[in-house]
Amino acid sequence: MSGNPPDANELRQGMTVRIVQSDQNVKSEDKEPLVGEVGTVVGEDPEGPEVELKSGAVGHVREVVTDE
Template structure:
């Protein structure tokens, strides 16, 4: 896991994050997505890409960073 990625302890439900999508056929070619966390699918200890979450949109992925405040 990258030292810059947030840990599970840094994250909470409802937090807006940027993720690398994991549930798309073209996930490697898709830009990072931003959305609110609705559920945690893993912690950083079980996933080498970081904490895996599901966003409100239903998309799943590994958290890259917490989205900046607007």
């Protein structure tokens, strides 16, 4: 993962993103981010926008996953 997290206004429902769950330490490098589709954008946060994935997981977006 690299760069800064996206702004909340850049996120749309259905986008695939990597998140660090809210109950994990966002700054910890040993936590594996979850990948899933955005269900709801909860709001802006200094640690990255907070979203709820369609799976129900809630966390801070680290990056948007693009098709490669």
